[in-house]
Amino acid sequence: MGRAVPAVTRALDILELFLDRPSLTAPEITEGLGLPRTTVHELVTTLTDRAYLIPTPGQPTRYRLGMRLFQLGSIFADQLDLANEAREIAQRVAASCDETVHVAVLDGADVVYVAKVDSTHPVRMVSAVGRRLPAHCTGVGKMMLSGLSPEALDARYPRDRELTGMTPHSITSPARLRAHLEEIRQSGLSYDECESNEAVLCVAAPVYDHTGDMVAAMSVSAPSLRWNPERGEEWGELIRHGAAELSQRLGHRPPATGPS
Template sequence: MGRAVPAVTRALDILELFLESAPLSAADITRQLGLPRTTVHELLSTLTDRSYLAPVPGQPTRYVLGLRLFQLGAVVADQLDLAHEARREAEMVAARCDETVQVAILDGTDVVYIAKADSTHSVRLVSAVGRRLPAHCTGLGKVLLSGLSAEALDARYPRDRELPGMTPRSITSPARLRTHLAEIRERGIAYDDCESNEAVHCVAAPVYDHTGAMVAAMSISVPSLRWSNERQREWGALVQEGAAVLSRRLGHRPTPSAARRT
């Protein structure tokens, strides 16, 4: 590995601030990163000149992400078969249940949403592609964590460290998380019972690629007012079917025993 270039690192730090909030001013960036004001202004000028940032119309001292990042993101999306196929299947599943359908991948201890299809209901889950959430608090994340080895899980979640929660129902005990993941591995499906959002339930299933590796998970997210035991079974079967279709599009061929289980 070569030595990191400080100027490039600082420029990337600036861009990544916009993942959490926008627009931002030079003063905001200086305060959040603790960089010299002159350095921030020089980096902002360079990023703006190259269209990685753009000044807000009528507010020239405030910035938003620029067109160049959109262009680069479009290239990545075109190259990533998973994202393309995930969008397609999410839309198919959403058309059948009229609830929000999402597909996510695992990045460390977070899930990152790579595709979604919205419900047409006025009351629905509001989310966005690119959003990150703690994996242990979501149905999608728990499915993905269930596919890890014990060693990989220990590296992410030490057994002596309590986990952060998002709602009173979030799993915060490492021991309880491991027991819960074992149950998910057995049944091949996971539930989020208001663990990441107090008003939303979720059911999720794994997605596999041509090598048999779990590469993503698909979920159906439903406001509590439309959730019931009957719907839980219906949507559980539907999300497993959708995840299996997406897996086949990625070249996965399940073994007979796996096919019977799902």
């Protein structure tokens, strides 16, 4: 393995700052990354010359993401059938329950949302496509972690290292996480009980591709004020069917259960 190139790493760090901010000035980038002003100036100039960043109209010292990133993202989206298929099915699931529906993939020890359909309620979960969260704190993340081999799970979560929580309800014990993942494997559903947001609960189900690998998870999320055990069970079955339909769209065929 070659070593990481510091200049490239810093340029990517700059681009990733825009995940949470639509526009930034050079001083804001300098403050956010703790880099020297001259380094930031050189990197921003290079990224602007290559159209990865563009000056904001009317504010030439403020930058936003450029067309080159849109082009690369579009190519990625075209290749990712999951995102296209997920959006259509998530819309139908959301229409059935009028709650927020997410589809997410696993990236290391994080989840990244690739599709989202909002509830029409004025009080609803705040999230966005592209958002990244710790997998062990979310329903979709725990579902996908339950599909990993013990070796892959150990690589992400060493058994001797405590996990970082997002709320007081988050799982922080490696042993407890492993026990919880076994429960998820048995039930086929994963719940986030205010573990990533103290005011939100969700239930998630697995999404498989044509090889039988778990490639994503789909969830229904709702504020705690609209959640109760009966709804949790109802939405669990709804998301189970939605995830199964998405799996079928991706070419998955469940194993035969034998003669009836």
